[in-house]
Every structure is written in structure tokens, then in C-alpha cells.
Amino acid sequence: MSLRHSIYKSPAQLRLMLEPGLATAASLDAVAGAIRAGVTTAELDALAEQAIRSRGGAPNFMLEPGYHHTVCASVNEEVVHGIPGERVLEPGDIVSIDSGAILGGWNGDAARTFVVPDPAHPQVVAERNRLNDVTERSLWHGIAALSRASHLNEVGAAIEDSVRGESDYGILTDYVGHGIGRRMHEDPPVFNYRVRQKGPEVRPGLVVAIEPMIVIGSPDTSVREDGWTVVTDDGGAAAHWEHSVAVHKDGIWVLTAADGGAAGLAPFGITPVPVA
Structure with a gap:
């Protein structure tokens, strides 16, 4: 199979990816409305699942062997793949929620991070x-x-230039982005830092x-x-x-943003174009 056929989607296939993207966005919207001190990560997981199923989708994280939840909920020093449970969020926690939906055999995948307010410790917050x-801005620089x-x-x-231009924060190298389509994780890898290999051509599909x-x-990490x-x-x-983004003949469209990425791309003078 050629590279083109393995990673590039047809216009019809791109259209089929719109709904799972919106279902994923809806799940994160539901979580965003509930983040506060005192809520458990299991409660956030349930809200995300309800939002996905209400749009006719299913949580695609549950299709990963051995994983039984809708989202990954990673708190403080947890970077990714945190398992939802009875952990109660506390003031000042930083919480990353990664979610995904499958609908009609096509996938969406996105993540957002939230900081729980803590008036008693303003410096930490x-x-x-x-x-x-800095992390969110680097995502939009990448898009x-x-x-x-x-x-x-x-x-x-x-992404690297954006992070380095604002901070001395560490960029994880052991975990990267990916292609997405019929499977949640497909080729090609999407690095968050400068690499010598050009990678695949960016073109429609x-x-x-x-x-x-x-x-x-x-950036050194371990797995619990x-x-x-x-x-x-x-x-x-x-x-x-994280956002799932489609390149098509008329431009790009952020599949996991309700506005297609309009707000995030506005500072760059870029107007996303809907998939036709």
C-alpha cells in the first residue's frame, strides 16, 4: 500500500470525521463545566461518556485493550494516561483531560488542561x-x-519555538501526536519538537x-x-x-473544536475553512 493511501483521506472520508470530532469536543465541554474542587475524576469521566453517547458516539478509549474509561484524567505530576477514579480534585490542582469518540467507524481525539482555582495559594495557581x-499556545502555533x-x-x-520563546519548560519526547482516522492512533507520528526528517507531505487528506x-x-517520565x-x-x-486537524483542498479545519479552530487561529491571521 502506498503512503498516500495509508495516511491521506478522501473528501468523503474527511466529512465522516466531522461528527466524531464534535462529539469529542462536546465531552470536553461537559468536563470544563464541572471542573472544581471536590469533584472526582470518575464523575468527570461519567459526564464525558454521557456527552459522547448523547451524540450517537461511543468512547474510543474503551477500545484500547485493558482500558475501561472514557477519558484519561491526569493530575499535577501526571502527564498523560491517568486513570479516572475516586480521586477528589483539590484547590490548585492542574488537571489534563484527554478524550475521544468513535462514530460511524471514525475517530476524534482531543485534550484540554484546567487549573482548579485556589485563592489561598495564588502563586501556585x-x-x-x-x-x-504556554502549552495551549504551542498547540495553536503547531496548528x-x-x-x-x-x-x-x-x-x-x-511547537518547540513557541515553548522556547516563552519558557524553559520541558517538552516530552517519549510521547508524541499521531495520525487519526479509522483508528485512533495511526501513522504518521507528529513530533512536538524539531526533527531532521521532513516527514510526510502536508496535502489534502x-x-x-x-x-x-x-x-x-x-521531561523525564516513568509509568506507574x-x-x-x-x-x-x-x-x-x-x-x-490536543486537537485533531484535517487538511483539505480549501484549507484546514480543526475537527475537535466547535468553531473549527477559528478563535485559536485568529491571532495568526488564519481562517479555517469547513470541510465541504
């Missing part, structure tokens, strides 16, 4: 909000780069999940005994943002 903002890139490695370079994972300290949760070795806080 300010530090974590800054980490969160903006995709809109004008000739090859996929330009996305990682833009390419759909990728771009997901910078940024930490306050060292549960076999899933990735944590920073130095205990530093982490943030994770």
Missing part, C-alpha cells in the same frame, strides 16, 4: 496557569504551521492529532505500576493540549 497557557507547511516536521518546529505535552521541570499513568520523575506539574 499563577505558575500552573502560565504552564497551561497554524500545519496550515502552511510543506512537510509535517514543520509542526514540531513551530492528511488528518493528524497534534498534542504538545509540556512540564515545568525535566498501573501500567498507564505517565508521571514526571521530578514531580513537576504537566499540561497537555
Whole structure:
């Protein structure tokens, strides 16, 4: 099978990816409305599942062997793949929620990070909000780069330049973005840092999940005994943002944003174009 047929979707296939993207966005909207001190990560998981199923989809994370939840909920030093449960969120926690939906055999995948307010410790909250903002901005820098890139490695370079231009935060290298379509994780890998290999050509039909994972300290990580949760070795806080983005003949469209990415891309002078 040629590279073109393995990673590039047809216009009809791109249209089929719209609804799972919106279902994924709806699940994160539901979580965003409920994040507060005192809520458990299991409660957030239930809200995300309800939002996906109400749109006719199913949680695609449950299709991963051995995983039984709708979202990954990663708190503080947990970077990604945290398992929802009875953990109660506390003031000042930084919480990354990664969610995905499958609908009609096609997938969506996205993540957002939230900081729980804590008036008693404004410095901690300010530090974590800054980490969160830097991470989210780096995602949009990567998406903006995709809109004008000739090859996929330009996305990682833009993300790294964005992070380095604002901070000395660590960029995870052991975990990267990916293609998405019939399967949640497909080729090609999408790096969050500069690499020498150009990667595949950016042209209509390419759909990728771009997901910078940024930490306050060292990017060195380990996996906990549960076999899933990735944590920073130095205990530093982490943030994770992700969108699934389609390249088509008229431009790009952020599948997991209700506005197609209009608000996030506006500072770059880029107007996303709906998939026709």
C-alpha cells in the first residue's frame, strides 16, 4: 500500500470525521463545566461518556485493550494516561483531560488542561496557569504551521519555538501526536519538537492529532505500576493540549473544536475553512 493511501483521506472520508470530532469536543465541554474542587475524576469521566453517547458516539478509549474509561484524567505530576477514579480534585490542582469518540467507524481525539482555582495559594495557581497557557499556545502555533507547511516536521518546529520563546519548560519526547482516522492512533507520528526528517507531505487528506505535552521541570517520565499513568520523575506539574486537524483542498479545519479552530487561529491571521 502506498503512503498516500495509508495516511491521506478522501473528501468523503474527511466529512465522516466531522461528527466524531464534535462529539469529542462536546465531552470536553461537559468536563470544563464541572471542573472544581471536590469533584472526582470518575464523575468527570461519567459526564464525558454521557456527552459522547448523547451524540450517537461511543468512547474510543474503551477500545484500547485493558482500558475501561472514557477519558484519561491526569493530575499535577501526571502527564498523560491517568486513570479516572475516586480521586477528589483539590484547590490548585492542574488537571489534563484527554478524550475521544468513535462514530460511524471514525475517530476524534482531543485534550484540554484546567487549573482548579485556589485563592489561598495564588502563586501556585499563577505558575500552573502560565504552564497551561504556554502549552495551549504551542498547540495553536503547531496548528497554524500545519496550515502552511510543506512537510509535517514543520509542526514540531513551530511547537518547540513557541515553548522556547516563552519558557524553559520541558517538552516530552517519549510521547508524541499521531495520525487519526479509522483508528485512533495511526501513522504518521507528529513530533512536538524539531526533527531532521521532513516527514510526510502536508496535502489534502492528511488528518493528524497534534498534542504538545509540556512540564515545568525535566521531561523525564516513568509509568506507574498501573501500567498507564505517565508521571514526571521530578514531580513537576504537566499540561497537555490536543486537537485533531484535517487538511483539505480549501484549507484546514480543526475537527475537535466547535468553531473549527477559528478563535485559536485568529491571532495568526488564519481562517479555517469547513470541510465541504
